Amino acid sequence: MAKTETVSLRPRGLDSIHPMASLSGLLREWLPRQRWFAGKDRPVTDVTLLSMTELYPGCLHVLVHAEHARPRTPGDTSPSGDCYQLLLGVREHLPPRLAGAFIGRAEDGPLAGLAVYDAFHDPRSAALLLERLRHPGTAGPLAFERDPSVPLPAALAPRLLDAEQSNSSIVYGDAFILKVFRRIQPGVNPDLEVPSALARQGCARVPAPVAWIRTTRPDATLGVLQPFLPGASDGWTLALRALAEGRDFTAESYELGQATAEVHLALATSFPTDPRSENGPVAAAMAERLTAAAHCVPALQPYVPGLRTAFDTFGACGAGRTVQRIHGDLHLGQVLRADREWFVIDFEGEPSRPLAERRSVQSPVRDVAGMLRSFDYAARTRQPWHPEWADRCRDAYCAGYADGAGSDPRAEPQLLRAYETDRAVYEVVYEARHRPDWLPVPMAAIRRLATRGG
Ligand SMILES: Nc1ncnc2c1ncn2[C@@H]1O[C@H](COP(=O)(O)OP(=O)(O)O)[C@@H](O)[C@H]1O
Ligand SMILES: [Mg+2]
Numbered sequence: 001m002a003k004t005e006t007v008s009l010r011p012r013g014l015d016s017i018h019p020m021a022s023l024s025g026l027l028r029e030w031l032p033r034q035r036w037f038a039g040k041d042r043p044v045t046d047v048t049l050l051s052m053t054e055l056y057p058g059c060l061h062v063l064v065h066a067e068h069a070r071p072r073t074p075g076d077t078s079p080s081g082d083c084y085q086l087l088l089g090v091r092e093h094l095p096p097r098l099a100g101a102f103i104g105r106a107e108d109g110p111l112a113g114l115a116v117y118d119a120f121h122d123p124r125s126a127a128l129l130l131e132r133l134r135h136p137g138t139a140g141p142l143a144f145e146r147d148p149s150v151p152l153p154a155a156l157a158p159r160l161l162d163a164e165q166s167n168s169s170i171v172y173g174d175a176f177i178l179k180v181f182r183r184i185q186p187g188v189n190p191d192l193e194v195p196s197a198l199a200r201q202g203c204a205r206v207p208a209p210v211a212w213i214r215t216t217r218p219d220a221t222l223g224v225l226q227p228f229l230p231g232a233s234d235g236w237t238l239a240l241r242a243l244a245e246g247r248d249f250t251a252e253s254y255e256l257g258q259a260t261a262e263v264h265l266a267l268a269t270s271f272p273t274d275p276r277s278e279n280g281p282v283a284a285a286m287a288e289r290l291t292a293a294a295h296c297v298p299a300l301q302p303y304v305p306g307l308r309t310a311f312d313t314f315g316a317c318g319a320g321r322t323v324q325r326i327h328g329d330l331h332l333g334q335v336l337r338a339d340r341e342w343f344v345i346d347f348e349g350e351p352s353r354p355l356a357e358r359r360s361v362q363s364p365v366r367d368v369a370g371m372l373r374s375f376d377y378a379a380r381t382r383q384p385w386h387p388e389w390a391d392r393c394r395d396a397y398c399a400g401y402a403d404g405a406g407s408d409p410r411a412e413p414q415l416l417r418a419y420e421t422d423r424a425v426y427e428v429v430y431e432a433r434h435r436p437d438w439l440p441v442p443m444a445a446i447r448r449l450a451t452r453g454g
Helices: 019-033 096-101 123-134 190-200 235-244 250-270 279-296 298-316 365-380 387-405 413-434 440-451
Strands: 003-006 044-056 059-068 081-091 102-105 115-118 137-139 142-146 158-160 168-172 176-180 211-216 219-227 335-338 341-344
Touching: 019 044, 019 059, 019 081, 019 102, 019 115, 044 123, 059 123, 081 123, 096 102, 096 115, 123 142, 123 158, 123 168, 123 176, 123 211, 123 219, 190 219, 190 250, 235 250, 235 335, 235 365, 250 335, 250 341, 250 365, 250 387, 279 298, 279 413, 298 413, 298 440, 365 387, 365 413, 365 440, 413 440
Parallel strands: none
Antiparallel strands: 003 044, 044 059, 059 081, 081 115, 102 115, 137 142, 142 211, 158 168, 168 176, 176 219, 211 219, 335 341
8 A cells, every 4th residue: 555645736844753854855856867858058046845655665656846946036936846747766775787876875854874766767766657647646745547448467577668758657467658857837737638539539640648647636647658669760860861861751751741630630620719719919929939939049140130020920810720739849849750650749838838828729830930940950960061951841741731621721921920930949949058059950941930921
């Protein structure tokens, strides 16, 4: 029987005999070094406990709130931190195979002297999580739930995917993949909500969730188990391979356009749509993001007047097209190809955005623009640069989309330009902050988008 301690999603102080007395200091050091940790640019001032559930002796499921130092503006009452999901193992001695998962040796509190590690790396803990999902039920605030119509075999060998991602994923026997969300926001995660709804529509382009983990106080999605597509390659890997071999990628791009359209149609059937959204507020928000971006990245400033014409033209179009639920973060890394078919994954949207925004209706052109930018990125990874390779992929993708959706995104160039510009502006800020070597990639698009139709 799991032992549990729960508190509301509000941080609180802890006394010295609580395990957090052993863990806070270790986590304050360890969290900011994790790929999935969001607040890297600000020091963590405090780590407080939200819930702790002992899944089995030596394995704690923990939700913590990491508090950041940040300059406060008067009247700003927004939360200064994020909630994270951890699975912590505690042992006297850590075997060498878990050395990479070591968090630290506790110095104080009830765990003093013991080694604490990230238990998602521990096959024993990973196997236990699958067992919990096979036998639905609760453990304190945690709820393990599943689709009873899908058989889940026992004892599938787990392996943690080591790719640098924004979450942690465990593959079980090449049959299922459990994605464990790291940063937790209250509410249903679209990566559970959307694939479940699409599966009910019979959309075969998206692996259907077969089991999931929730916390119930408050309701938030913690993880989703889906069928694993064995032998699948993601679109980014395939595009780079084609480039390296000097191969054309238009047939795949065309089919990817068709697959995107199919998913958009299924989304429009599964969720409410708004057929008469106004372009004005969307264009205004894009222009605001541009102003903020130019403030952060001075290299953008000479292009601001040209880029603004993209948003002005778009905004002046008045009543727009139908808006609907979309993918929200579509690029070549979010699509998988297996058995010559494309599949779309990772419907979380941009994890840095609030959940309500990620679940709102938006133009499907935003997804199309994301994928078009991705072809550009892929082509730019090769020297010498072959812009025409990306242009051919982009055209084929739009043609495939038109074939699937019945409307060609290229038929409304002002819409496409606005969304591509908005995306490129986001990329400029991201690259300037995290990967300055990559900044020339979106800057080349910025130059093109600032002049075209300007
Ligand atoms: N159903 C699946 N079948 C095979 N591989 C998958 C599947 N889902 C995810 N993956 C692999 O896991 C990686 C990360 O998945 P994703 O959902 O995009 O997580 P993240 O939010 O961390 O980006 C993918 O790029 C892919 O390599
Ligand atoms: Mg992803």
